[in-house]
Amino acid sequence: MSFEPSESVTDAREGLLTSQLLGSAAALLRFCLVTAGTFLGLLAITFFIGRVVPIDPVLAVVGDRASNEVYEAARQAMGLDRPLVIQFFSYVGDVFTGNLGMSISTGRPVAEDLGRFFPATLEMATIGILIGVLLGVPMGVLAATRQGTWIDQLIRVLGLLGYSVPAFWLGLVGLAVFYAGLGWVAGPGRIDIFYDGIVDPVTGLYLIDSVVAGEWDIFWNALDHLMLPASILGFFSLAYIARMTRSFMLDQLGHEYVTTARVKGVPERRVIWRHAFYPIRIQLITVIGLSYAALLEGSVMIETVFSWPGIGNYLTSALLNADMNAVLGATLVIGAVFILINKISDVLYRILDPRARK
Amino acid sequence: MIDWLLDDSPASRLQANLGRAWRVFAALLRNLLAVVGGYIILVLIVMAIFAPLIAPYSPIGQDLANRLMPPSAAHWMGTDELGRDIYSRVVYGARITLMIVTMVAVIAAPIGLIVGAVSGYFGGWTDRVLMGVTDIFLSMPKLILALAFVAALGPGIENAIIAIAITAWPAYARIARAETITFRDAEFIAAVRLQGASSARVILRHVLPLCASSTIIRVTLDMAGIILTAAGLGFLGLGAQPPLPEWGAMISRGRNFILDQWWVATMPGFAIILVSLGFCFLGDGLRDVLDPKQGDKQ
Amino acid sequence: MSAPLLEVDGLTVTFPTARGPVDVVKGISFTLGRERLGIVGESGSGKSMTGRSILRLIRKPGKVTARRMTFDGMDLLGRSERQMRDLRGARISMVMQDPKFSLNPVMTVGEQIAEALVTHKKLPRRELKERVLAMLEAVRINDPARVAGLYPHEVSGGMGQRIMIAMMLIPEPDLLIADEPTSALDVSVQAQVLDIIDDLVTGKGMGLILISHDLNLVSRYCDRILVMNSGEIVEQCKASDLHNAQHPYTRGLIAAMPRMNEDRDELPVLDRSTWTTGAGT
Numbered sequence: 059m060s061f062e063p064s065e066s067v068t069d070a071r072e073g074l075l076t077s078q079l080l081g082s083a084a085a086l087l088r089f090c091l092v093t094a095g096t097f098l099g100l101l102a103i104t105f106f107i108g109r110v111v112p113i114d115p116v117l118a119v120v121g122d123r124a125s126n127e128v129y130e131a132a133r134q135a136m137g138l139d140r141p142l143v144i145q146f147f148s149y150v151g152d153v154f155t156g157n158l159g160m161s162i163s164t165g166r167p168v169a170e171d172l173g174r175f176f177p178a179t180l181e182m183a184t185i186g187i188l189i190g191v192l193l194g195v196p197m198g199v200l201a202a203t204r205q206g207t208w209i210d211q212l213i214r215v216l217g218l219l220g221y222s223v224p225a226f227w228l229g230l231v232g233l234a235v236f237y238a239g240l241g242w243v244a245g246p247g248r249i250d251i252f253y254d255g256i257v258d259p260v261t262g263l264y265l266i267d268s269v270v271a272g273e274w275d276i277f278w279n280a281l282d283h284l285m286l287p288a289s290i291l292g293f294f295s296l297a298y299i300a301r302m303t304r305s306f307m308l309d310q311l312g313h314e315y316v317t318t319a320r321v322k323g324v325p326e327r328r329v330i331w332r333h334a335f336y337p338i339r340i341q342l343i344t345v346i347g348l349s350y351a352a353l354l355e356g357s358v359m360i361e362t363v364f365s366w367p368g369i370g371n372y373l374t375s376a377l378l379n380a381d382m383n384a385v386l387g388a389t390l391v392i393g394a395v396f397i398l399i400n401k402i403s404d405v406l407y408r409i410l411d412p413r414a415r416k
Numbered sequence: 417m418i419d420w421l422l423d424d425s426p427a428s429r430l431q432a433n434l435g436r437a438w439r440v441f442a443a444l445l446r447n448l449l450a451v452v453g454g455y456i457i458l459v460l461i462v463m464a465i466f467a468p469l470i471a472p473y474s475p476i477g478q479d480l481a482n483r484l485m486p487p488s489a490a491h492w493m494g495t496d497e498l499g500r501d502i503y504s505r506v507v508y509g510a511r512i513t514l515m516i517v518t519m520v521a522v523i524a525a526p527i528g529l530i531v532g533a534v535s536g537y538f539g540g541w542t543d544r545v546l547m548g549v550t551d552i553f554l555s556m557p558k559l560i561l562a563l564a565f566v567a568a569l570g571p572g573i574e575n576a577i578i579a580i581a582i583t584a585w586p587a588y589a590r591i592a593r594a595e596t597i598t599f600r601d602a603e604f605i606a607a608v609r610l611q612g613a614s615s616a617r618v619i620l621r622h623v624l625p626l627c628a629s630s631t632i633i634r635v636t637l638d639m640a641g642i643i644l645t646a647a648g649l650g651f652l653g654l655g656a657q658p659p660l661p662e663w664g665a666m667i668s669r670g671r672n673f674i675l676d677q678w679w680v681a682t683m684p685g686f687a688i689i690l691v692s693l694g695f696c697f698l699g700d701g702l703r704d705v706l707d708p709k710q711g712d713k714q
Numbered sequence: 715m716s717a718p719l720l721e722v723d724g725l726t727v728t729f730p731t732a733r734g735p736v737d738v739v740k741g742i743s744f745t746l747g748r749e750r751l752g753i754v755g756e757s758g759s760g761k762s763m764t765g766r767s768i769l770r771l772i773r774k775p776g777k778v779t780a781r782r783m784t785f786d787g788m789d790l791l792g793r794s795e796r797q798m799r800d801l802r803g804a805r806i807s808m809v810m811q812d813p814k815f816s817l818n819p820v821m822t823v824g825e826q827i828a829e830a831l832v833t834h835k836k837l838p839r840r841e842l843k844e845r846v847l848a849m850l851e852a853v854r855i856n857d858p859a860r861v862a863g864l865y866p867h868e869v870s871g872g873m874g875q876r877i878m879i880a881m882m883l884i885p886e887p888d889l890l891i892a893d894e895p896t897s898a899l900d901v902s903v904q905a906q907v908l909d910i911i912d913d914l915v916t917g918k919g920m921g922l923i924l925i926s927h928d929l930n931l932v933s934r935y936c937d938r939i940l941v942m943n944s945g946e947i948v949e950q951c952k953a954s955d956l957h958n959a960q961h962p963y964t965r966g967l968i969a970a971m972p973r974m975n976e977d978r979d980e981l982p983v984l985d986r987s988t989w990t991t992g993a994g995t
Binding site for chain 2: 351
């Protein structure tokens, strides 16, 4: 048991670094394999839903008003006479080449539709997560530092509500109150009709595109339309993030090194943020990632209520039109993004935590 | 009677089990929120069972002369676009909600339990394969998956139940597996095996009962999510079909009148929120009582 | 001897429990000059609570009351939290038990020690660094520059505790409270750490409160000893007078310590009935 760090600490640390890199490479490989496996599983499930579940998968794709010729052509095209396994492989191949079939309601390739509608969902979910983080984290910290007070109870109730309130209902109520009642925000849709199509879709994100084009009127209008749906998503996000932050902070505040900081006379604000909060910021990244993924899922309902031209709305319209290709295509894309965000959040945590890098 | 239940040396298995149930119940009663939650669930069950006695009007009887009336003494929650009393529809809707959550729990929980217990007990390749499948399902967005399944199966309340159950079982499998692993190498399991018990018997009579409490907690906490998913499906027209008074479908019908006749869409929503909160409170309380190490900080 | 550094009169610490409020410290009184005072007791005797009450670290739902509690003439009870913060670290410090838990795992050693200084005094960077390194040397850490860049999980237990001592003594307080400073350390390292505390404290003329469950340790390093049991002080004496202790609890503790040339077959077990009064045990 020596007192001083040995001279070979540097050597040891260098050796450790190399083995860490190798370990990281192996871990990266493992990550890719696991994620690929999960994607394959997702494909299997969508394939299963599309081909195996419906009694007549061809009907599911062409709709029951299709003529005989269309039916037969589709049947041939879908290769339903081949063994199931072969069908699956050709399905996977199709997906990887971007062929998700044709949508019977829009008449365009599903992949093209999804590309057009994705930015709208992305824009809304991103503003939503920003609200969730900027409000949720401080609320969680506040609840933890004032544990037992009415503030704590209020924030806990908010957390529970985020879990018990139907998103579509909140959307409707929000529209009634903030749009029709108070007139604080614009109504359904992404932008007012007379602004539609003026700005070049560079990114597909109206906020960015309008600023790039210098059209500030359009920017504010787009923001006006974004505010309510994004806020509702933001509400659910902040409820979850606040709950998790509170839980982490309560753990932290019980740690001895927080007391040490107080013993040193460190101001309370610094004790809370630099000593208690700082170590959990990495876990919070995972939480935020999970919330972001959940928002993508939640946007399905919100988009339907707000007639927002995003993937969620596309999915629900396709459902109502029994447009199976579109349904499965949208499910695939949303599912894939969901899985990706979850897995990345997982991995990010392990990479960033200094204690895990021993 | 209470002394018999709390007896430290129960004479029979029945007495021990009842005694344990009583202790849990008594502990729950000390938690205000759990009591509130339990009360809400009780009201839900009572409403569902005694709907014909509680609801003042028929849930499907139309009265076009009285359509879209605001809440009043005659119609506590107002009337919808076909003149039907919303309160009565909400009460009858409790039956649908109760049926959906019960059926989903009855289908998904046992499947999840068995998959998890088998996976945890046998380990090895069984474990890897089963958990691989479970993880795939767990990684996916539940609502989207349920939507896709219902799309393929067709709208209807039975299909909605199946679709939700398919997305719900993986969580229980994970929990059951984690629990099983903690005691699969314990001596009492080895003892039963040495007595010649088959694996099936060990799992059924020893492993599963031990996983029961954590599964019950998880099922209760999940109920809110299941109710919301079911309501979402109903909102999209994929669940119970009209004229059934399913709460989500009612909100969807009320959507067109949200601006002026807000009660048509909002009342069923309050019912959903209340019942979900009830399950959350109860689940939290159960968790604190049955598994204090996972309990939220009080 | 100048005016006492610390005066405690009737200190009581109360916690609410399921069975009603419980006093973990029951109205104790003592004074401390610029000397080394040891507080000995078993777990639950209230010794740690006493230490933490002096620094007003006990938060709700615990309650601290006293007839008087003054430090260097200043009233400790009535001070606001902000005023207490000015005292903590700068004039009164505390070394805690286990550096594995009491050091911040995501701040480097150097940063943590520097923080103790910077909280009370704004110093230019270079001088700050010099003082941190000087302090690390004072606690006998070789190669202080390298150690300052390490994280707490990268150092041994003994070193961690010395870092803690450095951190708590760098602002040059007048009173150091050491709460079981060696209980988490290997026996071989314990003496070294205590020697360091001893040197630094006597070298700067500080007051020391050494809290421990180890009677031997306390009698070696302290001038006076307080023995606590169940929240009360049962004995106050000079360390050199320990063998003349009166209270049956203290006598029992002394008798239960094995000696080098032990000739007894069995060590006597404490008979608690000789002193428990039955009043709120």
